[in-house]
Amino acid sequence: MIELQNVTKRFGRKKVLNGVSFTVNKGEITSLIGINGVGKTTTLKAILGLTPIQSGSILIDGEKLNKNSYDKITFIPDAITVPPKMTIHEAMVFMNDFYHSWNQTRADELLTFFKLDKGDQVSELSKGNVAKVNLLLGLCLDVDYILMDEPFSGIDIFSREQIAEVFTSRLVEDRGVLITTHEINDIEHLIDKVVLMDNGTVLKEFHTEEIRLTEGKSVVDVMREVYQP
Numbered sequence: 420m421i422e423l424q425n426v427t428k429r430f431g432r433k434k435v436l437n438g439v440s441f442t443v444n445k446g447e448i449t450s451l452i453g454i455n456g457v458g459k460t461t462t463l464k465a466i467l468g469l470t471p472i473q474s475g476s477i478l479i480d481g482e483k484l485n486k487n488s489y490d491k492i493t494f495i496p497d498a499i500t501v502p503p504k505m506t507i508h509e510a511m512v513f514m515n516d517f518y519h520s521w522n523q524t525r526a527d528e529l530l531t532f533f534k535l536d537k538g539d540q541v542s543e544l545s546k547g548n549v550a551k552v553n554l555l556l557g558l559c560l561d562v563d564y565i566l567m568d569e570p571f572s573g574i575d576i577f578s579r580e581q582i583a584e585v586f587t588s589r590l591v592e593d594r595g596v597l598i599t600t601h602e603i604n605d606i607e608h609l610i611d612k613v614v615l616m617d618n619g620t621v622l623k624e625f626h627t628e629e630i631r632l633t634e635g636k637s638v639v640d641v642m643r644e645v646y647q648p
């Protein structure tokens with residue numbers, strides 16, 4: 420489990436995270452939802468130790484972030500980070516050299532699933548295919564937790580559907596996934612848990628199935644109540 424307890428983060432005098440607490444469980448897809456600038460990306464970076472926090476704590480399986488944590492967790496940013504001159508094949512070799520958790524069998528499966536050609540250069544791919552390669556590079560690390568920043572932004576509906584399908588497959592299965600998004604329409608049917616953020620705070624954390632069964636509400640219904648009371 421990833422556990423955030425009362426996390427605060429400031430950039431200069433600006434308080435960007437103001438006591439953020441929530442959990443991400445293995446075997447669940449959790450979506451961190453909120454409009455632009457509420458602190459979603461900062462939260463992901465804080466979990467990964469990419470940005471220091473001022474107070475509060477972040478525990479991964481009960482431990483503070485340490486060098487071994489990076490064997491458990493991966494971050495898929497909203498833009499691809501491998502050099503664009505690389506072919507998909509070279510990007511995979513690079514990942515294999517860099518991470519001992521790289522799983523080439525899974526990478527080959529995903530290449531086929533996404534109908535990608537590993538000889539293609541990243542800079543020459545369409546935006547949707549770049550997003551798929553980006554996802555592939557992160558998902559093929561055998562880690563317990565996957566953090567994704569806006570995996571669907573700027574991608575056409577068919578690619579979005581294809582990417583969404585990956586979330587229901589055994590490629591994700593028993594891992595803990597945290598996805599940030601402004602749009603939940605694409606993934607509402609996939610997510611187990613929602614964390615609604617506004618202004619650096621968590622307004623509500625709930626399980627989608629539970630709220631559907633007990634209150635008959637969809638995620639969008641709850642969002643309307645919380646954001647437009």
Ligand SMILES: Nc1ncnc2c1ncn2[C@@H]1O[C@H](COP(=O)(O)OP(=O)(O)OP(=O)(O)O)[C@@H](O)[C@H]1O
Nearest residue numbers: 430431435453454455456457458459460461462601
């Ligand atoms: N390095 C930085 N220096 C100063 N301010 C920053 C920095 N990074 C983020 N911020 C500010 O922190 C706030 C939260 O940013 P963050 O990127 O976490 O929001 P977000 O919810 O992910 O937004 P978006 O949906 O647009 O990606 C914003 O007001 C942003 O301007």
